[in-house]
Amino acid sequence: MPGMRMTAATLLLLVCCGAAAAAGLSARHAWIRLLPGDLPAAGYLELVNTGADSVRLTGAQSPGFGTIELHESSEQSGVARMRRVERLAIPAGGTLVLEPRGYHLMLSGPSGDLQPGERVPVTLEFSDGTRLPVSFLLRDASGR
Numbered sequence: 001m002p003g004m005r006m007t008a009a010t011l012l013l014l015v016c017c018g019a020a021a022a023a024g025l026s027a028r029h030a031w032i033r034l035l036p037g038d039l040p041a042a043g044y045l046e047l048v049n050t051g052a053d054s055v056r057l058t059g060a061q062s063p064g065f066g067t068i069e070l071h072e073s074s075e076q077s078g079v080a081r082m083r084r085v086e087r088l089a090i091p092a093g094g095t096l097v098l099e100p101r102g103y104h105l106m107l108s109g110p111s112g113d114l115q116p117g118e119r120v121p122v123t124l125e126f127s128d129g130t131r132l133p134v135s136f137l138l139r140d141a142s143g144r
């Protein structure tokens with residue numbers, strides 16, 4: 001049945017190209033701060049782009065969390081705030097830093113009992129369709 005073959009081919013294409021590694025991108029110092037109760041966790045890392053083109057981080061997925069958003073923290077009149085951002089650029093030859101009081105991943109809906117010291121895989125998604133799997137170390141609320 002032609003329709004069946006088409007579906008199989010489309011699936012193969014998705015599997016193939018969805019898994020394309022992000023060229024020239026590497027991650028370091030990836031960790032997640034776990035907070036007590038129902039509070040969302042925050043993820044931090046540095047993304048280094050040794051490629052010739054600027055790349056934008058557009059999202060993330062993890063089996064450890066139901067939802068992951070890109071956020072930016074700021075302080076206005078002494079009050080800590082944060083807002084969702086759609087994308088974060090990593091310039092060619094540059095580094096994007098996600099750190100406390102700055103940009104971060106906001107991770108909510110943990111899928112199980114996550115403990116400091118464990119690691120959770122997170123797949124970062126970029127504007128060019130590539131992905132980068134990164135292992136994040138879980139830390140407690142104090143960052144240890």
Ligand SMILES: [Cu+2]
Pocket residue numbers: 071072082083104105106
């Ligand atoms: Cu946030």
